[in-house]
Every structure is written in C-alpha cells, then in structure tokens.
Amino acid sequence: MTTVLITHPAFLEHETGRGHPERAERMRAIDRALEDESFSTLVRREAPLRDDDATYIAMAHGEDYLRDIRDFAEHVTGQPRYIDGDTAVSPGTWEAARRALGAGLDAVDLLMDRRASNVFCQVRPPGHHAESHRAMGFCLFNNVAIAAHYARAKYGMERIAVVDFDVHHGNGTQQIFWSDKDLFYGSTHQMPLFPGTGSLQETGVGNIFNAPLRAGDAREHFEEAFRDRILRPLHDFSPDMVLVSAGFDAHHRDPLGGLELVEGDFGWATQALTEVARRHANGRIVSMLEGGYDLTGLARSVAAHVAELMQAGA
Numbered sequence: 299m300t301t302v303l304i305t306h307p308a309f310l311e312h313e314t315g316r317g318h319p320e321r322a323e324r325m326r327a328i329d330r331a332l333e334d335e336s337f338s339t340l341v342r343r344e345a346p347l348r349d350d351d352a353t354y355i356a357m358a359h360g361e362d363y364l365r366d367i368r369d370f371a372e373h374v375t376g377q378p379r380y381i382d383g384d385t386a387v388s389p390g391t392w393e394a395a396r397r398a399l400g401a402g403l404d405a406v407d408l409l410m411d412r413r414a415s416n417v418f419c420q421v422r423p424p425g426h427h428a429e430s431h432r433a434m435g436f437c438l439f440n441n442v443a444i445a446a447h448y449a450r451a452k453y454g455m456e457r458i459a460v461v462d463f464d465v466h467h468g469n470g471t472q473q474i475f476w477s478d479k480d481l482f483y484g485s486t487h488q489m490p491l492f493p494g495t496g497s498l499q500e501t502g503v504g505n506i507f508n509a510p511l512r513a514g515d516a517r518e519h520f521e522e523a524f525r526d527r528i529l530r531p532l533h534d535f536s537p538d539m540v541l542v543s544a545g546f547d548a549h550h551r552d553p554l555g556g557l558e559l560v561e562g563d564f565g566w567a568t569q570a571l572t573e574v575a576r577r578h579a580n581g582r583i584v585s586m587l588e589g590g591y592d593l594t595g596l597a598r599s600v601a602a603h604v605a606e607l608m609q610a611g612a
Contacts, residue, residue, distance in 0.1 A: 301604065301611040302408055303332065304401040305420035306345040311390025312423055315378045318386060319554060319591040320422065320436040328420055328587075331597035332604065340608065341414070345401035345421060347393070354403065357447035358440055358474050363431045367438055368392065381433045395423055395438045398586075402445030402541075405584040409539070410453050415611030416572065418544075418604050419586040426468030426543045426588050427493060435466065435493060441586050442541045443474045446481060449539050456480055459537035459574075461528060462487070463567055464545020464588045465555030467496030467508070471543065476502045482535045484528040486520060488513060488548070488557050507531050513556030517563050520548070524567055532574055540575045540583045542568075546590030546599035554591050561595070565602035572610035581610065 310322040332340065355364050370381065371392035378386040398421035405417035425442060427435030446458040459482035460475070462468040467487040472495065475481040482505050487496050489510035496508045509527035511519055532540075546564060548557040568585075575583040585607065590596035 299412060299415040299611060300339065300341050301608045302341045302343055302405070302414040302417045303420060303604070304343050304345050304404055304417060306397045308390065308393045308397050309422045312394035313378050313388035313390060314386040320424065323593060324590065324596060325420065325422065327593040327597040328600050331601045334601070337604065340604065343404070345397040345419070346404050347396055348400045348403055351396060351400055351403065354444050354448045354451065355399065355439060357451065358443040359430050367433065371395070385433050385436055385438070391423070391438070397421070398423060398425065399439050399441045399444045402441045402584065402586055403448050406445055406449045406453070409582045409584065415581055416575070416583045416607045417585065418607055419584065421587055424545070424588040425586065426462055426464060426471050426545070427466070428470040429473045437470060440470045440474060442543050443471050445541055445584060445586070455538040457482070457535060457537045458539050458541065459484070459532055459535060460541045460543060461532065461571055462543035462545070462588070463548065463564070464543055465548040465552065465557055466492055466545065466589060468543050469493045469495040472500065472502070472506055475505060479503050479505050481505060482532065482537060483507070484532060485509065486511060486523050486528065488555055491555065511557060514558060516558035520557070520559055520563055521566065524570065529570055529574065533578070536578045537574070538582070539579050540571055542571060542583065542585040543588045544585045544603060545588030546596050549590065549592060549595035549599055551592040551595035552590065554589070561598040561602040564599045565606050568603045568606035569610070572606060576610065583607070
C-alpha cells in the first residue's frame with residue numbers, strides 16, 4: 299500500500315473574485331511542489347462526483363441546508379456571489395464542493411478496502427468553518443465531518459477523531475461534533491482570531507479539546523500545546539480512524555494569521571498523528587486541505603506534510 303493524493307481540475311473552477319485569499323492559485327502552487335521527484339511514487343487519483351453524497355451531507359448538515367446551498371449555487375451565473383462577507387459561490391462551485399467532499403468519502407473507501415496506507419485530499423473549497431446550518435469562512439460543506447459520518451455509517455467505525463492545525467479554529471467541526479462522545483475534535487489555533495471560538499472552556503461532552511495559541515507563538519508553544527492538549531487525549535480516545543483538517547495558514551508567511559510556524563512544524567505534527575493512527579487505527583489517516591494563503595508557505599508546508607504521510611505509508 300501507499301499514500302494516495304486525491305484532487306481534480308474542477309477545484310480550479312471555483313472562483314472567488316479578485317483579491318480573495320482562497321483562490322485557484324493555491325492548487326497550482328501545491329501541484330508544482332508535488333511535481334518534485336521525491337513525490338514520484340505518490341499515487342494520484344481524481345476526486346469523484348458521487349451519486350450517494352447527498353445522504354452523507356445530510357448527516358452533517360441536514361437536508362434543508364443541502365437544498366438551500368444547491369439552489370443558491372445552481373442559480374449563480376457570471377461573477378461570484380457571496381453567501382456572507384467572504385464565502386463566494388461561482389458557476390463552478392457546486393461541482394468543486396461536491397468533489398471536495400467526495401474526495402473525503404473516496405479516501406475512507408480506499409483505507410477501508412486497504413488500497414491505500416493514508417490519503418491527502420488536495421481540495422477546495424475548504425470545510426472546517428461550515429456549521430450544520432451555516433456556510434462561513436470560505437466553507438460550504440464540512441468535508442471532514444461528512445467523511446467522519448460516512449466512515450461510521452458505511453463501515454461501522456465507532457470512534458472517529460478530527461485533528462485541526464489550521465490557524466483558525468474549526469468552529470463548524472466543533473459544532474457538528476459537540477454532543478457526540480464518539481466523535482473527537484482537537485484543534486490548535488490562534489486566539490483571538492476569526493471565528494472567535496475555540497477557548498479552553500469549550501469542551502462539548504468531554505470530546506472537544508482546544509489548544510489556543512497567541513499571535514507570535516512558534517514551534518515551542520505549538521509543540522507543547524499539541525502534545526498536552528491534543529495528542530494525550532487523542533491516545534486515550536483510541537480512534538478507529540484519524541481525519542486531519544490540514545490548514546497551513548499558521549505558517550509565518552501567511553497573511554491571515556500571526557503564528558510563526560515553519561514547514562518543519564507541520565511535518566512534526568503529521569508524524570505525531572501518523573503514530574497515533576499506527577497505534578490505534580491500523581494506520582488509517584485521511585488528511586483534507588483547509589487553509590494556507592501564502593503560496594510559498596502553503597506549497598512548502600504541504601510538501602512536508604505529504605512527505606511524512608509517505609514515510610508512514612511506506
């Protein structure tokens with residue numbers, strides 16, 4: 299088995315408008331980074347459109363929300379329209395959003411069928427800000443939450459963990475997981491910062507583990523928070539599958555955050571998570587791209603992340 303990359307040209311067709319940080323160039327920057335010879339053995343696969351995706355979207359968001367987003371997206375022509383101040387929808391968005399969540403479902407299938415050791419989903423739009431009935435923060439559907447519900451519904455996975463190292467707190471994943479003791483959410487993120495959630499006091503039913511960081515924090519504080527607030531309870535949780543909200547906007551170059559991480563820090567976190575997956579989940583780990591808006595920082599960080607996944611899957 300090996301590491302699989304899931305992506306699709308349709309992600310370039312989700313247009314967000316001039317000057318928007320969540321832009322198609324992010325995909326191209328990652329593509330260039332992963333063209334390096336060191337990634338020659340990376341298996342590449344196209345994100346699918348799935349006939350059954352509505353069933354699993356509804357588990358995280360509800361049928362009314364799915365209908366509202368679909369109706370809004372299908373009536374957009376020409377320039378992007380905005381659901382809120384920063385969440386854009388263009389004529390190419392509906393296909394991109396479906397393929398983004400479809401990548402997560404496909405990744406779960408690949409792991410459960412033992413056709414992959416682990417999977418990185420290079421997708422957009424991102425997902426971790428999307429709440430059960432609210433699009434926000436560039437996100438329409440919560441890709442990792444949908445994948446978690448799919449893994450439980452189709453394969454009977456009992457305990458699913460999502461770990462999020464985006465600079466912004468994944469309010470949507472936290473909200474969707476809030477009352478379910480068998481769904482773990484752990485997040486390192488900068489506070490105060492959009493979306494304003496993610497305090498230590500937000501614990502759900504004992505399944506939410508937030509590790510807020512301050513602007514200017516770098517490797518030492520990040521590793522300490524990750525070990526103490528995320529990895530320790532994650533080992534205790536003993537997940538059947540690990541999902542990663544892999545945002546790279548905590549990189550020191552990123553314009554939307556104030557943390558001082560470098561690409562090696564994301565490699566360290568990835569290595570730690572693959573060890574959790576190896577010990578508790580037969581190595582099952584699915585990573586889904588979230589943020590990261592400086593193209594150089596994003597490309598280098600994804601390369602470090604995928605290299606660690608490949609090392610674990612070798």
